[in-house]
Amino acid sequence: MRRWVIPAAAMIWAGAFAASADPYVWPLPAWMPPPPVPADNPMSAAKVELGRHLFYDARLSRDGTVACASCHVQARAFTDGRATAIGIDGITGAKNAPGLANAGYSPVLTWANPHMSSLEFQALVPLFGESPEEMGSVGREEEIFARLAADPYYAAAVPAAFPDHPAPDLFTITRALGAFQRSLISVDSPYDRFKYWGEADAISDAAKRGEDLFFDHPFECYHCHQGILFTDNLQTARTAQPEVGFHNTGLYDPYPAALPGLIEITGRPEDAGRFRTPSLRNVAVTAPYMHDGSIPDLRGVLAHYANAGRAPGHPMKDGLIAGFTITEAQIDDIIAFLESLTDEGFLTNPATSDPWPEGHAARAHRMMPPDIEN
Ligand code: HEC
Ligand code: HEC
Known part of the structure; x- marks a missing residue:
């Protein structure tokens, strides 16, 4: 042949x-x-x-x-x-x-x-x-x-x-x-459908009130969690100059030597305790929070900001973390807004998702977090 x-x-x-x-x-x-x-x-x-x-x-x-x-x-x-x-x-x-x-x-x-x-x-x-x-x-x-x-x-x-x-x-x-x-x-959360696709009913009234609070004084969230991804770190195929944002939110004073923040790399005193602003897309499913996972839930995060940081006295703390008074109803609304950023389709x-069939060597011995099925 x-x-x-x-x-x-x-x-x-x-x-x-x-x-x-x-x-x-x-x-x-x-x-x-x-x-x-x-x-x-x-x-x-x-x-x-x-x-x-x-x-x-x-x-x-x-x-x-x-x-x-x-x-x-x-x-x-x-x-x-x-x-x-x-x-x-x-x-x-x-x-x-x-x-x-x-x-x-x-x-x-x-x-x-x-x-x-x-x-x-x-x-x-x-x-x-x-x-x-x-x-x-x-x-x-x-x-x-x-x-x-x-x-x-x-x-x-x-x-x-x-x-x-x-x-x-x-x-x-x-x-x-x-x-x-x-x-x-x-980029396909209920908030996107509300904001970019004009679907007025895609998010609840509580989430709409929470959006207003998020983008307003005295809460100031949007300065750092800004733009389409709710972070001041962004580059796209059309970006000339990438945006980069690291901030000290007053989590520790001083920050532990093992995790001192940006200063570890730059050596500049003003970078003590500065960490990259995380995107808030899908944040309702990414607990616990912060670079060391030290805040268990979103209420805890809001309490942290309301108190001007857990360690409010850090000399390098960002000026926007100034603290505020917030009611329980306002906390619920901001959380409803953050929950509207969850993209179930994603x-x-x-x-x-996992392409390997059950029992395949790629996943047979794979460890997953305790409540997640392998
Ligand atoms: C000065 C900039 C700044 C402001 C203002 C700010 N944040 Fe943040 N946010 C950050 C940074 C930086 C982190 C990460 C800090 C760390 O891990 O040390 C963070 C973390 C978070 C997290 C945890 C996300 C995760 O994946 O762990 C949430 C939720 C959050 N912020 C919500 C808010 C809300 C709500 C407001 C307004 C009340 C707000 N932030 C105001 C910069 C800011
Ligand atoms: C043992 C747990 C663990 C494993 C396994 C792991 N990661 Fe991670 N990943 C982390 C942690 C913790 C960080 C944060 C590290 C830091 O900030 O220094 C991270 C950060 C990242 C980031 C940066 C994301 C961002 O937004 O900053 C990427 C990308 C990433 N991992 C991809 C991967 C890839 C690809 C693999 C497999 C080759 C992998 N990871 C395996 C725990 C893990």
């Missing part, structure tokens, strides 16, 4: 063609520009799908027990419900796992590192970081790449997404994870 022998060069073309015939379509309304995409990691549907499999795959960790999804759970807008994250061997870190909704729009990632600006680079921290150890894969790179290469899914999916780099390695894994995380877009979107 005659067989076609396809030269390697032609296969690369076939792959390249497949990639370009496979454009990625952003799940975005016309009023929202996409996030910026690095020139060396263009989006494609194949790459996003590969990244999704990697994100949920516990075999990326040393002993096959920790996936990105172990700490970033979709139903919680990709947080874990814990005050501080727990990684491999049950090692507890000092920081709260932030949500990943709209992560591609954030010019700086993590709580207090102004240099952490790329999703591709950030993925190296959980994979190979040692303080704290999250997935424990440092020094095991080749073993982990071989483990993935032996899975028939990756044997097909990596070349489909990266025709020029057909093996699971740092290049392909970090880029696929970056592309997947850029696809985690959440929390259940099949396109970003």
